[in-house]
Amino acid sequence: MPLIRPSREDDLDAITHIYGHHVLHGTGTFETTPPSVADMAVRRADVLGKGLPWLVIEEGGQVLGFAYGNWFKPRPAYRFSVEDSIYLAPDTAGKGLGRALLAELMAQLERSGVRKVMAVIGDSANAGSIGVHRALGFEQVGVVPSCGWKFGRWLDIVIMQRSLGAGDSTPPEDSGSAA
Helix, strand or coil: CCEEEECCHHHHHHHHHHHHHHHHHCCCCCCCCCCCHHHHHHHHHHHHHCCCCEEEEEECCEEEEEEEEEECCCCHHHCCEEEEEEEECHHHCCCCHHHHHHHHHHHHHHHCCCCEEEEEEECCCCHHHHHHHHHCCCEEEEEEEEEEEECCEEEEEEEEEEECCCCCCCCCCCCCCCC
16 A cells, blocks of 8 residues: 655655656656756755655655645745646556645645645646646646757647635735735
8 A cells, every 4th residue: 555655865766766767758847857866855855945745655665756846936926826746656657646646745735825736747748647637626727839848849838727725715824915
């Protein structure tokens, strides 16, 4: 039975390996050079430093995927909106792991006060990512055609979104002065 838990430093080798596979072989990320373990450690520390979750899904002690949310944009008015990222080991597709991982990520984001989750999905042909987001209530709000170049072809991005909790029906508790 897979276990979803907060990531730890000792997960970084597996996280880096999984993500590196997607950089080199997939179109879900527009990065073209795999980051190092040190790079991924910095990224993870940035997310955790904002009080946002970075999760892994494991089975039998093996990390099979990871997911996190990071601010959609760095400006203060965006502080209730995040972009999710989710990556699974290549041999795990179709087992429900992505759906479980994304559902737990959204639950944790909602508990942290996030009201909107965006998915910026690389490649409009990325049926797996589009499907798992749709299955969890995301709606497509746009496509930006031909905005990335990878593997000798132009790639679109698909933008999907889902509100969490009260969404935009009430002000957030920490509405602050950034009106």
